[in-house]
Amino acid sequence: MPQTATLHLNARQHLLATAIAAALLAGCATQPEPPAAAAPEPASAAKAEQATGEAATAENPIQARNFAHWKQEFTPRARAAGISERTLGSALAGAKLQPSIVRLDRSQPEFTRTPWQYLDSAVSAQRIKTGKLKMQEHGASLQAASQRYGVPATVIAAIWGMESNYGSNFGSFSAVDALATLAFDGRRAEWAQKELIAALRIIDNGDIDAAHMISSWAGAMGHTQFLPSVFLQYAVDADGDGRRDIWGSMADVAASTANYLASAGWNASEPWGIEVRLPAGFDYARAELATRQNSTAWATEGVQAVNGQALPAMAGASIIAPAGARGPAFMVGSNFRAILRYNNSTNYALAVSLLASQLAGNGGVSGEWPRELGALTREQTRALQTALSQRGFATGAADGVMGPATRAGLRQYQQSEGLVADGYPTLELLQRLQAGIPSQK
Secondary structure, X not given: OOOEOOEOOOOOOOOHHHHHHHOOOOOOOOOOOOOOOOOOOOHHHHHHHHXXXXXXXXXXXXXXXXXXXXXHHHHHHHHHOOOOHHHHHHHHOOOOOOHHHHHHXXXXXXXXXXXXXXXXXXXXXXXXXXXXXXXXXXXHHHHHHHHHHOOOHHHHHHHHHHHHOOOOOOOOEEHHHHHHHHHHHOOOHHHHHHHHHHHHHHHHHOOOOHHXXXXXXXXXXXXXXXXXXHHHHHOOOOOOOOOOOOOOXXXXXXXXXXXXXXXXXXXXXXXXXXXXXXXOOOOHHHXXXXXXXXXXXXXXXXXXXXXXXOOOOOOOEEEEOOOHHHOOEEEEOHHHHHHHHHXXXXXXXXXXXXXXXXXXXXXXXXXXXXOOOOXXXXXXXXXXXXXXXXXXXXXXOOOOOOOHHHHHXXXXXXXXXXXXXXXXXOHHHHHHHHHOOOOOO
16 A cells, blocks of 8 residues: 555555464555565455454444544544534544454564565456456546556556455545554554645545445555545546545546555656576675665666566666575566565565556566565574674564565575575575574573
8 A cells, every 4th residue: 555755554455364464564664575465355255354343342342442542542633634613513423442453453474475476466367367358348538547647547547456356345444443443552642643634634634434435454445545645645636526435436546556556766767677587696785775876877787678678768767676596586676665665674665567568568577586585584583683683793672574684694604605695585594694693692
């Protein structure tokens, strides 16, 4: 779902078990790389979880009374923000506590997936097939948005496919319930309170009523999962009915999504990127989004397109190698970074890009993924970070997330061992590190 400068919310609807496992990394503060996207959560499973939460509320009168008291205390803040008495007395007063949302928000993922496992799910043959059918069905809306904002219809459709599986599931919670619950729970209270006020303002504006403002457990709404604050800034009334409807109007959905990407810096004169072949001896420390130069400079260094053609003209292009030296590499540019504004995950942005490419009739990834390698669990990643730090290679906090600092520390270790320094974590590297650490007395 789209993100603002102060918010990088990655929550999407998943299979319920995956959602519970992925909840925190798919949460609302600026987060490291989130886990792989799975298929959207079946509505029946989400409703069952919601019903369980409602039952739990009924069985916990103390919590229910505390929630009611919190709403009374929050009302003056919402009133001061300009929310009408009508909306305060209906939407806010009627908000229900959803304990299932608290459980989802607090869940810590233990298992992660490799980039190819992520892409196998996110860019599946079925999602490509469905996407092509949906593009035919809603071609007029998608093309109109594309022409207005300069974002390809295939990219708009790919975001749609990733966020809600083309509208088959964009949530089953009331957005007001979800955000009020998160605001009451306290872990991310300030963020949730601001989003709740934004949701109430949407109701005040007449775009939708509270009963039909359906969202994910984290408050992301509609076909392409806008947060309320993002809705207020970027949602578009493209069909001219006086309402910005990202739940029921595909014209509004397509235009709103394209408007967001255009505002995030989409450049109609460049592709998202291209799969490339890296020269022998390539310094993988430069395979980071922070390293940018134009495509001509990369070509001078020996970077080649795998299709044999000249590299496309791109300013500020970066090289990424999601699976390290043993997997495919890509040159990406400003449009890839625009997608990252939607969801701050390299895997997500690559999935959207590859899905859009295949919706346009192009092929998939040419290079082979190192499928024999497994993903490290969060606990194993923490152990890797700890072992690197004990050997004198700085990785930052041992948080179980592979960020730039951990990759840099791992590369330094690999260099010290005479290995290809691609910074890609493997069980073999973890075992090698642990074997070389003296026992602590």
